[in-house]
Each structure stands twice: as C-alpha cells, then as structure tokens.
Amino acid sequence: MASSCHEEPSSSEPSPETTISDIKIEHEPPDSRLSELGIRSWPKWGCPPGKFPLKFDAEETCYFLKGKVRAYMSGSSEYVEFGAGDLVVIPKGLRCTWEVSIAVDKHYKFDCS
Template sequence: MDKIKTRKLSLEEAKKLGIDSWDTWECEPDTFDWEYAEQETAYVFEGDVIVKTGEQTVHITGGMLVSFPKGLKCTWEVREKIRKVYTFNFDIDNI
C-alpha cells in the first residue's frame, strides 16, 4: 500500500498548482474512519489533524500539501478545525 505523502508549501506556491479551482472541505474537531476511493491531494489552509493508518501516523497542519493514495483506510483525529481544498489524481511527486 502506498503511503501518505506530505510537503510544506506556501500559499503562493500552492496557488500556482491551481488550488483556487479545487473543492473546499471543513471539519470541526472530530474523530472518524475514512477510506479513499480515489487518490486525493489536499492543500490545508488551517487545522491540526492526526491521520493514522496501519503503518503511519501523520501530523497535518496549515501550509501542507498532502496526498492520500487510492484505497487507503485511515482514522482522522481532527484536533483543531481543518479547512482545506482538495482534488483527485494529482501527483505531488511532480512538483
């Protein structure tokens, strides 16, 4: 199984990737299980989240570009409200 990938990016760098056209998602503090039907890439504007898989624990905060592989099963622990934009099938390895 592929792993979650993260990269720190400034807002200016993220805008060059076209994030203004990506969908928006917000979540107040909560804990829930999730499975990714498609590969998803997100840019996080704000928040504090721990995402746990069987192999990884990833701490996600504002200013991060995050890629979740297709088929990933994980648990989200939203510690502080998260606000992000996301798109599908965008490869962060090419930036």
C-alpha cells in the same frame, strides 16, 4: 458496490499494500507551486474536531488552509501529522482514522483515473 470518487467513512482494515507512510506531505509549499496546481479553484471541505474513519477511493491532493490532523492506520498507533500550510497527497485505497484536533478547512482534488 461501485467505487466512487470521494472519502467514505469506513471501519474496515487497511489493505496491506497501503501504509500511512504512503501519505506525502509538503510543508509550506511556495505560492508559485500552489498557483501551478490551481489550488484556489479546487472545491473546499471542512470538518470540526473529532475522529473520522475514512477510506480514500481515489488519490486525493489537498491543501490545508486551517486545522491540525493526525492520521492513524486502523488498529495501529502509527500516524502522520499535517495541518495548516501543508500540501498533502493521500493514496488511493488508504483507510485511516483522522483525529482532528483543530477544525479543518482545505482545498481538495481527487484523481479518479
């Protein structure tokens, strides 16, 4: 199957070279940083509370307008938490489960290179 540039539900185990700690979180970045990245022109995506297994086929940078998420590695209790006001970079190849406690609304951009 060809790799695509979007999040896909997945139940597979994570690859050993990618860990949950590879997710980069910038809490409350200044408006100047958001403007520099052009975040307000990026597409928006949202989801209700629930659990969502995801596989990232490309690096994703996203800015959370609303919500709260715990991202767990498959089969692990290790997690990172992020949400409203956070700028998050998720590495290509990461497989995790998002446990969404507050509905998400975010701007996102994939680096498909």
